[in-house]
Structures are given as structure tokens and as C-alpha cells.
Amino acid sequence: MQRYTNILVNGFGNVVAGASVQVLTMPSGSLASIYSDDGITSASNPLISDVGGSFTFYAADGTYSLLISGNGIQSETVTNIILTSPLYGPTGPQGNSITGPTGPASTVAGPTGPVSTVAGPTGPVSTVAGPTGPVSTTPGPTGPTGAASAVAGPTGPTGSATMTYPGAGIAVSTGSAWGTPLIAPSGAIVGTTDFQTLSLKRVTPRAVTTTSSATPTINTDSTDIYGLTAQAVNITSFTTNLSGTPTDGQKLWIYIVGTAARTIAWGTSFEASTVALPTTTVTTNRLDVGFVWNAATLKWRCVAVA
Known part of the structure; x- marks a missing residue:
């Protein structure tokens, strides 16, 4: 018969009063027979702290376990509580002045204390990175389109298309294709500001007519x-x-056909020479x-009248 005693404390170090302590046999887990003294007076099971x-x-x-529960604490079980007789003999009488020899150390560990119901403080954050996870085989979503580059890319190679030429003569373009070419002259082409002598050419005057006007x-x-x-x-x-920007020596020919004799006023833009301006x-x-x-x-x- 062995005596077992203990004190219940919570994670803050405070004693826990009024807790229920069931003493169970191991490994069956049934209620154990317990006593309030050395095997004479039975005690109630569970106990109350x-x-x-x-x-x-x-x-x-024997080997026992304790099932601890109560208000304000989390139920827990303490196992492998071993009660056994000590392996050393009884202590001898005290000597008069000399301490007796120390008894041999017990080869049986003492009972395990109750498990705390309060978690300990959080440990420091590790400064060592964990192992790298495997590479994903699924591509992530496409990011937004970047801004257009302000720098032009390199010029591509020159194409090898074959040039298509129009027929003989002066080329005529329609804007999207070559039209029918004009027959080229046998002589030099006339330039707008070149000094050239023209022959075998007829210049058709630009003629304008009006029916009766004052x-x-x-x-x-x-x-x-x-x-x-x-x-x-x-x-x-x-x-x-009268309008226009004539050049020196430019010619102008005016003819009039009246329904009867009509008077003529020329105005300030006209002048006589040795030939008078007609007045009718x-x-x-x-x-x-x-x-x-x-x-x-x-x-x-005025240089001529007829």
C-alpha cells in the first residue's frame, strides 16, 4: 500500500481548488480502490482537491492514471503513475552525533506531475527560411499590357518584290495601278521654266464670251x-x-458685236497708243x-482696232 499526494496548479501557477480527480487503474481504465489511510479506510473516487x-x-x-476535470480548467489525463514499495530498508535510529549512512537511491521514478492546461509562451520567429516549395506547373494569370515603347524597333530586311513597269511612253498612275501610258514626244519635254524653242506647235487661245453686259x-x-x-x-x-495679274507684253483681244451702235467706256485700266481707243x-x-x-x-x- 502506497501513499500518493499532489497539488493541482494551472498555467498561471495558481492552485486549482474543487477539481475532480478520478484514480483509474492501468491499463483497464476502471476506477481504482483508494483509501484515506494505509489500506484501512476506503476513500471516495473521484477525489476533490x-x-x-x-x-x-x-x-x-500498481500503475494508475488520473482523470482531472472541473470548472475553469480543461480536462486532462495523467498516465503512468507507478506506486511501488521502496527498495531500501527502514531508516535506523538516529545516532547521537554521527549521521547514519545515506540509503541507496530509488530505482523507481517518482510520479509524473499534472499536465499544464495553459500553453507556454510563443517561441521566437525563426530567421531561417523553410525549404523552397515545388515549382508550379500551372502558369499564373497574364499581367496587364505594358506601355508602348517610345523607341522604334530595328528596320526589317528589304523585301524582294519585283518591280512592275508600265508600258512604253509617259507613265500614268491611277493611284492604285498603272494606267495606259501616253505616247512620248520625239523631242524634249517642255518645262515650265526652261528656255526652249518650240516648233510645230499650235497654241489655242483661251476664249470667253458674254451675251450683252454694261x-x-x-x-x-x-x-x-x-x-x-x-x-x-x-x-x-x-x-x-477687270481682274488678273498680267505680265509684260501679255496680249488681250476684245471683240464686240452690237444689236445696234453702242457707246464704249474703257475705264482707267486701258490706254491709247498711236492707235486710239474706239468709243462706239x-x-x-x-x-x-x-x-x-x-x-x-x-x-x-491699245495697239489695233478693226
């Missing part, structure tokens, strides 16, 4: 011959509606008047 958290019982030699409209940039036909009113001014038509006859631009006076100079 006192105000100091202490509990005590006697039991036969103030004829003439643009000398687009008119070489101007005709007034069926003139039914007197001409009050050839200058009023002659019945229904055609009147022709030739002019040359005089760059000195900036006037059309």
Missing part, C-alpha cells in the same frame, strides 16, 4: 480672247470687273480691239 489544490490517497502497488467681267489670267455678243446696252466700263460700235458690225499689257503704266495698251 482542497482549497490549497492538494489531494491525497492510498492505493495498492460692265463685262474679264479675268486676264484665264482669258486671251473676250467676246461680247448681242450687245444690247451701252458699255459703261471695261475696268469695273458701228451698227451691228463686229469691232475688234487688240491690247498689250504695258508694265510701265500698268495698263492695257
Whole structure:
């Protein structure tokens, strides 16, 4: 018969009073027979810890476990509590002045204390990285499109397409293909500002006609011959509606056919030479008047009347 005593404390080091302590046999787990003294007086099982958290019982030699529970604590089981007789003999009487020899050490470990119901403090964070996980075989989502580069890429190689030429003559493009070429002249092509002698050419004058007007409209940039036909009113001014930017020596020919004799007022843009400016038509006859631009006076100079 062995005595077992212990004190219940929580994780904060405070004693736990009023806790239930069941004493169970191992390995069967049945309630053990316990005593309040050395095998004479039976004790209730489970025990209740006192105000100091202490509990005590006697039991036969053997292996036991304790099932501890109660309000405010987490139930837990303490196993492998071994109760056995000591292997050393009883202590001899105390000598008068000399300490007796120390008894041999017990070869049986003392009972295991109760398991704490409060977790210990968290340990420090490890500074060593864990092992690298395996590489994923599934691609992640596509990221957003980056901004367009402001630097042009390298120029690609020159293509090897074959040039298609139009037919013989002066090439004519339609904008998307070659059109029918024009027949090329046998001589030199005329330039707009080149000094060249032209032969075998006919220049068709630019002719404009108007039916009866008191103030004829003439643009000398687009008119070489101007005709007034069926003139039914007197001409009050050839200058009023005259326009253009003539060049020195440019020619202008005006003819008038009236329905009767009509008076003519030329205005300030015209001048006489040795040939006077006509002032009237002659019945229904055609009147022709030739002019040359005089760059000195900036006037059309009359050089012929017929």
C-alpha cells in the first residue's frame, strides 16, 4: 500500500481548488480502490482537491492514471503513475552525533506531475527560411499590357518584290495601278521654266464670251480672247470687273458685236497708243480691239482696232 499526494496548479501557477480527480487503474481504465489511510479506510473516487489544490490517497502497488476535470480548467489525463514499495530498508535510529549512512537511491521514478492546461509562451520567429516549395506547373494569370515603347524597333530586311513597269511612253498612275501610258514626244519635254524653242506647235487661245453686259467681267489670267455678243446696252466700263495679274507684253483681244451702235467706256485700266481707243460700235458690225499689257503704266495698251 502506497501513499500518493499532489497539488493541482494551472498555467498561471495558481492552485486549482474543487477539481475532480478520478484514480483509474492501468491499463483497464476502471476506477481504482483508494483509501484515506494505509489500506484501512476506503476513500471516495473521484477525489476533490482542497482549497490549497492538494489531494491525497492510498492505493495498492500498481500503475494508475488520473482523470482531472472541473470548472475553469480543461480536462486532462495523467498516465503512468507507478506506486511501488521502496527498495531500501527502514531508516535506523538516529545516532547521537554521527549521521547514519545515506540509503541507496530509488530505482523507481517518482510520479509524473499534472499536465499544464495553459500553453507556454510563443517561441521566437525563426530567421531561417523553410525549404523552397515545388515549382508550379500551372502558369499564373497574364499581367496587364505594358506601355508602348517610345523607341522604334530595328528596320526589317528589304523585301524582294519585283518591280512592275508600265508600258512604253509617259507613265500614268491611277493611284492604285498603272494606267495606259501616253505616247512620248520625239523631242524634249517642255518645262515650265526652261528656255526652249518650240516648233510645230499650235497654241489655242483661251476664249470667253458674254451675251450683252454694261460692265463685262474679264479675268486676264484665264482669258486671251473676250467676246461680247448681242450687245444690247451701252458699255459703261471695261475696268469695273477687270481682274488678273498680267505680265509684260501679255496680249488681250476684245471683240464686240452690237444689236445696234453702242457707246464704249474703257475705264482707267486701258490706254491709247498711236492707235486710239474706239468709243462706239458701228451698227451691228463686229469691232475688234487688240491690247498689250504695258508694265510701265500698268495698263492695257491699245495697239489695233478693226
